[in-house]
Amino acid sequence: MGFDMKPEKEVISRKNHCKAKNPSPNSVNSVSNKKQKKKKKTMLTSRPRMVDSTADEITPVRRLFDTCKQVFSNGGPGIVPSLEKIQQLRDILDDMKPEDVGLAPTMPYFRPNNNGAEDLSSPPITYLHLHQCEQFSIGIFCLPPSGVIPLHNHPEMTVFSKLLFGTMHIKSYDWVVDAPMRDPKTRLAKLKVDSTFTAPCNASILYPEDGGNMHRFTAQTACAVLDVLGPPYCDPYSDPEGRHCTYFLDFPFDKFSSANGVVLRDEEKEGHAWLQERDDNPEDLNVVGALYTGPNVED
Template identity: 25%
Template sequence: MAAPVQQLATLAKKCFDKTQGSVSDELLEDVVAAMNKIQANDLKFDSSAVKINDSTGGAPVTFIHVYKNDIFSMRIFVIKPSGRIPLHDHPGMFGLCKVIHGSVHLRSFTETEEQDIQDSCFQHLRENPSVLKSVHLHQDLIVTSKDGCCFLTPREGNYHEILPVDGMAAFLDVLAPHYSQGRECHYFEELGSNVLSSDVTDVGVRWLKQIQAPSDYWCDRLVYKGPSIKS
């Protein structure tokens, strides 16, 4: 019987293959079910192999490449106690995130229809509206290795940030299609509560401002030790 990670890869390839025309809800449910079964030992992930050098300026995040083809990518991210995955987007992508070690605080946002900024302190941002995204909160929750995966679509929850809770955390990440030239990651910050939509009763509207890649986010690398994956 194929290893769980191979089963996941096979289903992801079938689900996200563009030649199928569109992503089937039934196939996506199969991918989510396979993702939910993945545990750290299925990937031969050893948390003791991760170097934590917070006091000496070590990388706040460790990246482990698992697999990549023309359709999707699979990676493991290890967030060290003082690290984070900053708020970022996934242009036109589906994404699944399964915690395999520790727990994380995940916040995600869904883009809304464009609205107006009323607060005078932020009127200068209207001159460059491409750097602003009007969003509402999609999820704000603690996720552990005992929980099922979280996932995003090109529309729902496409902006998210991930922080570790009570120590180091790790998660398996599947993106379809993956980041590539022409499909790049953008980083954002949430503007203050004094930025309001034209409908002042809509307290759920928030604004994200595009920023440069945060200086406190970079990765070192570890070699994947788990089962090989065949295309």
Template identity: 25%
Template sequence: MSVHFAKIVQQAKITFDQCNVIQFAANFSSLQRLMDEMKLDDVQVSPEVVSRRSFDVPDKAPCTFIHIYECPVFSMSVFILAENYTMPLHDHPLMHGILKCLSGSVRVQSYSSVTGEAPSGATPTIPVQMSQPKQLNSNSPAAILTPIENNFHEITALAGTGPGAFFDILSPPYDSPLPAFGKRKCSFYRKNRGLTGDLILERISTPLHYYCDNVHYDPPPFLRDD
């Protein structure tokens, strides 16, 4: 059992508990600092799963998904992207998130709504501002997104370092209730230019190239007992 991972889970429960909303900013910063120090060993994912060899099999999906944990207020997952593959541009409706690279190197290109309004998934086109891209490896601090800032992103596993694996925490989880809109769904986008030349994102169907294989995760006792 990883003591550090147990601390992350406990801090996430504190951070996203609605009873602690007044202290949210301080708690979120504490969770981010714990995530900054997270390593692959902490979450107890086999190094074999993140190896080049794991993708060198017939009919392998370009992405491997590992469900770690989910409760009503947050979810935890690991994604492993094949080298040179880009997870398509998508959103996180009214969600906070923290992403930590665990293996390989990934490039995160994020976008923020220029209206200052949190995307709900209901608007087909959204004017955005492009953020500076971040290149992350296992020694990099975690990246964050909020309902307004960096809420849209695409993630590329960079060549030369093997598959890119990252752990993320999202709150609330996908498929949780989104007031007035139903379930909180992930939408995908393409970049375009509006009539005035401004950058906009247009909502599209899930790209055909994006699909995942699932790997079973045997959770540590402190997650099994929850």
């Protein structure tokens, strides 16, 4: 809020009203009053305004949203942002912390599965929706210990993933270009990542044809993953033929006796696998939605 100050003319007119009537134009008082009035006028016009610095404060999540709008402004299926824009968004995500989105490991989303040792099902994973438009989407996956997001793809998408806290194992693949398919639902892929990550760590990026477009998340401890997808998946109800999420099972290269003429050296076999499409709703996929209650993403 600005500092209230009376209009300059009103202040000066009140001072004139207090002066002696009909002063001699040649008197010392008259000259002195003119100098004082000029000096006072200068002081009034040069006084700085006070500005409320909190009014212009931008939260980290709002900065993320604004940056996504710039990075994906001309995006679309299969369109990868420029290296400059990719680095711009990655810099924002690298600095993101759990408290920036209102999360803490003690929240109910991250409690371990207490259903007993005999229950081998994957514990529920909570998805918090922050924003979605035609160009991009922002969301957070909250995984309790042993939570699994099965192996899945991101067709024609550029994806940024930031591990906010916890320890997670990530396994990812890219398709082998021009390799013959074993059958209509089984295709050869090359291993990209098979590692464990612990926060704090930098954001990972995958591309439509590279970077591990198919990946699986396995939480070793409670984890939170902030995801930015550009563009987002298509709505299966409004666009049944569009770009949807496909789930896969991965098999070692030697799992099948016939590989349709694909020949690999022994040292290459461990780095390749056959990915087989699964049903649309895998039994080990256990994701529930919840309301995001962190700082506002947009106005």
